[in-house]
Amino acid sequence: MEQLMGTGVALVTPFKNDFSVDYKALGAIVEHCLSGGVDYLVALGTTAESVTLSSEERRLVMQTIAKVNAGRVPLVVGMGGNNTQAVIDDLQTYDFSEFSAILSVSPYYNKPTQEGIFQHFKAIAKASPVPVILYNVPSRTGSNMLPETTLRLAHDVRNIVAIKEACGDMVQINTIIKRKPEDFLVISGDDFTALPTILAGGAGVISVLGQGLPSEFSRMVDLALQNKSDEAYEVHHALLNGMQLIFEEGNPAGIKTIFEFLGLSTAKVRLPLVEATPYLKQKIKAFLKSTQKEEV
Template sequence: MEQLMGTGVALVTPFNEDFSIDVNALEQIVEHCIKGGVDYLVALGTTGESVTLSKTDKQLVMDTVIKTNAGRLPLVLGVGGNNTAAIIEDLTILDLSEFDAILSVSPYYNKPTQEGVYQHFNAIAQASPKPIILYNVPSRTGSNMLAETTLRLANNPNIVAIKEASGDMIQIDRIIKGKPEDFLVIAGDDFNALPTVLAGGAGVISVLGQGLPNIFSEMIQLGRQGNSDDAYEIHHAILPIMDMIFEEGNPAGIKSIFESLGLCSALVRLPLVEATSKLKSRISSFLKSLNRVHA
């Protein structure tokens, strides 16, 4: 899956004032990412507020991303949840012809055992017409998919990668050390994207990367080339904004970047709330200072 190497970005879903999907803004964001040099696009992930989108909303997002991308970059679609049967049904109904892979989150809320997590993903992989990227994000799901479970799943031929967002570099190292050669370990957190790449990971599915595609993609590319000094120079330069965009939750922070860039509003759907004016001001000031340095 060479398509999943490098910098993927978890696209936001922009909203109009009435909280309908802002199609024009989504088109602009896709263009911003493509022109900025990212390697692939991920639609309807957590950052896309997928849990508060209707089926009609989701289809509109899919159609807009497909049309705007026009075959230029690989596409990944988020299809996950805590109801295994419902996910399998979605995978049989959805037109996935334009997507290269499925991103599927580890089951949340009902907190299955490791065997339950394994059986869940095994069933999805058997039903999916597209390769599966596992997504481990304990801070959201309430349970951690252990390295042993990931490595067990990595032997399934239709499970090709993991987006690992445990924040635990020891766990990430264990997966990298024990994985099959063609199984990809993709960073799921911006702050450890570079360390993951330097440890042997394939890249990142980033939140910040869609707001700062040029500089973030350059950092990952340098890391993949083994140029750790220059890569860490960029990492340290953008570390403050990595923290800022998650201070009041995701995607409130990244949408504030897009508002500052004039690409979309900062609106999010309840139960999320828009970033405070204080945070927006700090983000805007940082972007201006960053542009002066990296112009």
């Protein structure tokens, strides 16, 4: 799965002012990311507000991204949940012909044991027509998939090829990197851990900020993969404030504010999420001005 090395971006789902999906704006965001040099695109993740999209909207989002991308970079699609059978049903009904892998989040809310998490992903991997990327994000799911469970899945289940690790704990990330199979990829799930994860032996990142500033973020990741740590940290430090600001009032309110200032989409989000406050928008605008020569 070398095609999943480098900078992946977790795409937003842009909305019009009436909160309907803006497929034209989605296409413009895809082009923005591709022109900025990202290595692959991720559809229907948490950042895409996928839980508030209808089944038909999800299908149209997948189709729009695939059509605009036109085979230029690999595509990944989010297919996860806390009802194992429902995820399997989706895997049997959606069209994955344009997608290289699925990204599947660890079950949330019902807080399964580590054995339950293992059996959940084992069943999904068996049903999936494409490779599976595990997604551990304890801050959202309410439970942490421990390194032992990740490594057990990596070693025992052939169709599981990577993890998007968003635990925020470099000790946990390094444990997985140290003990993983050689061809298993450890991908940072947080922008702020992207650089240390790569320098420790990780494969890259699935980024939120990277879709707003694809050239800058991709440069940092490329430098890290070349082990040019000093230069990579210069970029990291220049982007660090933005990494923090876009999550200050929840995701994707922050990154959608960036797209609003870039003229690519509105900043609308669907309830129960709400748009960023004017105060945060001004801070994000100031950050953008600091990273770009032209005035935003």
